[in-house]
Amino acid sequence: MKKIFLTLALVMFSFSIFAQEKNKKLTMEVDGKCEMCKNRIEKAVLGIKGVKYALWDIPSHQLSLIIDERKTDPMKIKTALVEVGHDTKELKATEEAYAKVHPCCKYREDDTNDSDTH
Numbered sequence: 865m866k867k868i869f870l871t872l873a874l875v876m877f878s879f880s881i882f883a884q885e886k887n888k889k890l891t892m893e894v895d896g897k898c899e900m901c902k903n904r905i906e907k908a909v910l911g912i913k914g915v916k917y918a919l920w921d922i923p924s925h926q927l928s929l930i931i932d933e934r935k936t937d938p939m940k941i942k943t944a945l946v947e948v949g950h951d952t953k954e955l956k957a958t959e960e961a962y963a964k965v966h967p968c969c970k971y972r973e974d975d976t977n978d979s980d981t982h
Contacts, residue, residue: 885933887916892938894920894927895951897971904965908948909941 894905902920905927909918914935920927929941939954946957949965951972962972 888931888933889929890931890938891926891928892942893925893953894945895925895971896920896922897969898922900966901950901969901971904948904969905945905950908944908950912936912940912944915941 896902896905899922902922905920906918909915909927909929914932915929916932917930918927927945931937931941942952942955945952946955947961949957949961949963949969951957962970
């Protein structure tokens with residue numbers, strides 16, 4: 865009986881390993897306004913082990929990613945983003961982190977797009 869249980873546990877564990885993708889594409893919305901925001905957002909996520917590609921689109925606020933799910937997950941990425949002052953749908957930056965972004969990057973106060981001024 866122990867052998868059957870152990871075999872089943874090993875089979876299920878191996879399936880969970882294979883379910884994680886080496887090159888998973890995903891997108892998420894990240895608040896920001898300008899080229900300075902773009903640089904900060906991309907730098908923050910590219911510093912995470914397992915993030916292979918990151919591109920934030922200023923007009924749509926969409927962050928396109930390619931990640932290795934064996935090394936990172938979306939919540940780690942969102943946590944890194946809020947630490948540098950950028951909100952996501954699920955997590956919000958602290959007031960302290962938000963206060964550190966450049967004054968022109970204050971997306972909470974102003975909905976304009978400053979992408980052509982930086």
